[in-house]
Amino acid sequence: MPRTRRLRSDFNLGAGQAEADPLLSEAFYESGDYRAIRSRRDPRCFVVARTGAGKSAALTHLEEEFPGKVIRIAPQDLSLPYITDIQAVKYLDQLNVRLDLFFEALWKHVLLVEIIRHRYSVDSPVAKQNFLQTLVEKISRDPGKREALKYLEEFEGKFWCETDQRVREIVDKFERSVERNAGTDLGWNRRAGDLGGNRPAALDKDRAEEADYYQRIVNETQLARLNKMISVLNEDIIDSPQNAVYVIIDDLDTQWVDERLSNDLVRCLFSAVLSLKRVQNLKVLVALRTNIFEKIDFGQRGAQGEKFRSLVLNMKWTRSDLREMLDERARAAGREAGLEIDSISDVIPHTNTRRGDPINHIFDRTLLRPRDAISYLNECFSSAIDGGSRLTWEDISGAERAYSSDRLLALRDEWGPSYPGIMDAFEVFRGCPYPMTKLEFQSYLDEVMLLPAKRHFEGVEWVELLSKDMWNSGNGKLEWIKVYKPLIALFFNFGFIGCREGRSSEALYAHDEPDYVDHDMKFTPDCQFFIHPAFHCALDIQIAESERRRLSLHHH
Incomplete structure (x- = not known):
C-alpha cells in the first residue's frame, strides 16, 4: 500500500493497560525481562516493577504463549483481609506469638491444591476420588508418600471449592484447633478482639507464659505432611516437562500491606514460593508494584531478606x-x-x-x-x-499538556494510597524554576514540611515522619542532608525529581540510577534539582534560558 495514506484520528498504538490492550497479542515485545519470566531455569520469581512498566502485560502474554499451562490466582481469592480479621489470629499476634509456620503452611496448601486441581481437572467429588485413586496406585510402595496423601483427604469436603473458600476453611480449622488445644471454649469475642469465656488454669499466669503456651500449639499445627506432599508434587504429579506449569499471583494490593500482620502474610507467601522452588517443572510468579515490595519487611523475625532479594526481577526498560x-x-x-x-x-x-x-x-x-x-x-x-x-x-x-496532566494524575494514583494528599505536595512545586539551586529546592521542601498546618491536608502522618529532624532539632545547627534527605529520597523514588552534580553532568532520575540519592556526597553546594520533564506542562515549570540552550545542544 502507498505510504502516503493519511493517519486517521482513531489511529493509536494500543492501550497502556494490559487488560484493555487490543494490540497486546500481536504486538508483544519480548524483552530480556520477559524471557527471564518465561524461563523455568531463571530462578527469579518475584516480578517487581513500577505501575505501567509491563508486569501484567508480560504475565498475560505468558498465558497466551502457554495455553492450559498457566494457573492464575487472583489476590482477592487469597482472603488476606479475612485472615487478618480472625480474632484468634489477632489475639495471638497481640501476644507476639509467631504465626509464620501457620501462614506458610496455609500458602503451601493453597498452591498445592491449585496445582493438583489444574493437573487432574478436579472439579467434583468424583474427579477428586479418581485422582486420589490414580495417585495411590502410583506411590503405593512409599509409606511416607501414602501418609502425605492422607493430608489431602482431610480437606476432601472443600477440595474442589474456590480458593477463597479453602483459605477460610483452613483458618477456621486453625481457630478451632487453638481452642481445642487450650482445653476449653475460649469464646473469642469477635467484636472486641478479646478473650471471653473461661481461661484454662494453665493461662492464669503472665503474658510471657501464655505466649509460650500458644506458640507451642501453633508450632504443632504446622502441617508436617505438607513438605512430603511437595516431594509427591515434584516426583509424581508434575513429574515431566510435558506437565510443566506456571502459577501467577499478580499485583498484591496496597490495602494488605498497611498492617504488620498483612506484611507477615505476604512475607510468608514469599517463603512458601521459595520452598516450592525444588519442584522442577513448576514456576510460581508473584508480581507486585515497587512501592508495595519496599514496604515488606523481610528482615524482621529472623527472615533472610537477601534470599528473597536474590529472586527479585526488577523490570526495567x-x-x-x-x-x-x-x-x-x-x-x-x-x-x-x-x-x-x-x-x-x-x-x-x-x-x-x-x-x-x-x-x-x-x-x-x-x-x-x-x-x-x-x-x-x-x-x-x-x-x-x-x-x-x-x-x-x-x-x-x-499533545504535551494533556499528556503531562495525565502523567501527574497517574503518579498521584500510584502513590496516593501510601501517601495521602501527595497531590498537594506536587502542587507546592507549581511554577518552580528548572533547574533549582540547592537553596531554591530547600525552600520548596520547607513548604512541603509545612503542609500539615493546612486545613484538610490528608498526609499529616507521612509528612511529619519524613520531616521530624527539622522539628526535633531545637536550636542546634541543622545538618542539611539529615533534614532534607528523607523527602528528597521520596520524590526521587517517585521519579518526580532528578539531581545533577555540578553544571557539567547530566540530570539523573530514579530510572537512570535508582540508588543515586543514597550517596550523601552527591549533594554538593553546587548540585541542582529538576522536576522531571514529564510533569513540566502540568505544573507550569519555568525552564531557564541557559537550560534551554543546554538542552538544545544536548539534542544535537
Missing part, C-alpha cells in the same frame, strides 16, 4: 527496548489501519537540527516505561492537526 516495542506496535497498528508501516519512524516527524530526534524528545518526557510512551504517542495521534501521513513537531508539542 532501556531506550532501545522501548523503541523496539513501539516499532512492533506501529507495525501492528498499521496492519489494522491498512497502512504499510515498518517502524515508528514512519509515523513521526524526521529528526532535524533544531528540534533533534522526536523519539528521544518523547522518551525524555517519560519515566522510561511502556505506558508513558504509548500514552504520549496516542495523545499525539488523537490531537493531530492536519491528518497527514505522519505526525508533525507541532502535534508532539501540542
Whole structure:
C-alpha cells in the first residue's frame, strides 16, 4: 500500500493497560525481562516493577504463549483481609506469638491444591476420588508418600471449592484447633478482639507464659505432611516437562500491606514460593508494584531478606527496548489501519537540527516505561492537526499538556494510597524554576514540611515522619542532608525529581540510577534539582534560558 495514506484520528498504538490492550497479542515485545519470566531455569520469581512498566502485560502474554499451562490466582481469592480479621489470629499476634509456620503452611496448601486441581481437572467429588485413586496406585510402595496423601483427604469436603473458600476453611480449622488445644471454649469475642469465656488454669499466669503456651500449639499445627506432599508434587504429579506449569499471583494490593500482620502474610507467601522452588517443572510468579515490595519487611523475625532479594526481577526498560516495542506496535497498528508501516519512524516527524530526534524528545518526557510512551504517542495521534501521513513537531508539542496532566494524575494514583494528599505536595512545586539551586529546592521542601498546618491536608502522618529532624532539632545547627534527605529520597523514588552534580553532568532520575540519592556526597553546594520533564506542562515549570540552550545542544 502507498505510504502516503493519511493517519486517521482513531489511529493509536494500543492501550497502556494490559487488560484493555487490543494490540497486546500481536504486538508483544519480548524483552530480556520477559524471557527471564518465561524461563523455568531463571530462578527469579518475584516480578517487581513500577505501575505501567509491563508486569501484567508480560504475565498475560505468558498465558497466551502457554495455553492450559498457566494457573492464575487472583489476590482477592487469597482472603488476606479475612485472615487478618480472625480474632484468634489477632489475639495471638497481640501476644507476639509467631504465626509464620501457620501462614506458610496455609500458602503451601493453597498452591498445592491449585496445582493438583489444574493437573487432574478436579472439579467434583468424583474427579477428586479418581485422582486420589490414580495417585495411590502410583506411590503405593512409599509409606511416607501414602501418609502425605492422607493430608489431602482431610480437606476432601472443600477440595474442589474456590480458593477463597479453602483459605477460610483452613483458618477456621486453625481457630478451632487453638481452642481445642487450650482445653476449653475460649469464646473469642469477635467484636472486641478479646478473650471471653473461661481461661484454662494453665493461662492464669503472665503474658510471657501464655505466649509460650500458644506458640507451642501453633508450632504443632504446622502441617508436617505438607513438605512430603511437595516431594509427591515434584516426583509424581508434575513429574515431566510435558506437565510443566506456571502459577501467577499478580499485583498484591496496597490495602494488605498497611498492617504488620498483612506484611507477615505476604512475607510468608514469599517463603512458601521459595520452598516450592525444588519442584522442577513448576514456576510460581508473584508480581507486585515497587512501592508495595519496599514496604515488606523481610528482615524482621529472623527472615533472610537477601534470599528473597536474590529472586527479585526488577523490570526495567532501556531506550532501545522501548523503541523496539513501539516499532512492533506501529507495525501492528498499521496492519489494522491498512497502512504499510515498518517502524515508528514512519509515523513521526524526521529528526532535524533544531528540534533533534522526536523519539528521544518523547522518551525524555517519560519515566522510561511502556505506558508513558504509548500514552504520549496516542495523545499525539488523537490531537493531530492536519491528518497527514505522519505526525508533525507541532502535534508532539501540542499533545504535551494533556499528556503531562495525565502523567501527574497517574503518579498521584500510584502513590496516593501510601501517601495521602501527595497531590498537594506536587502542587507546592507549581511554577518552580528548572533547574533549582540547592537553596531554591530547600525552600520548596520547607513548604512541603509545612503542609500539615493546612486545613484538610490528608498526609499529616507521612509528612511529619519524613520531616521530624527539622522539628526535633531545637536550636542546634541543622545538618542539611539529615533534614532534607528523607523527602528528597521520596520524590526521587517517585521519579518526580532528578539531581545533577555540578553544571557539567547530566540530570539523573530514579530510572537512570535508582540508588543515586543514597550517596550523601552527591549533594554538593553546587548540585541542582529538576522536576522531571514529564510533569513540566502540568505544573507550569519555568525552564531557564541557559537550560534551554543546554538542552538544545544536548539534542544535537
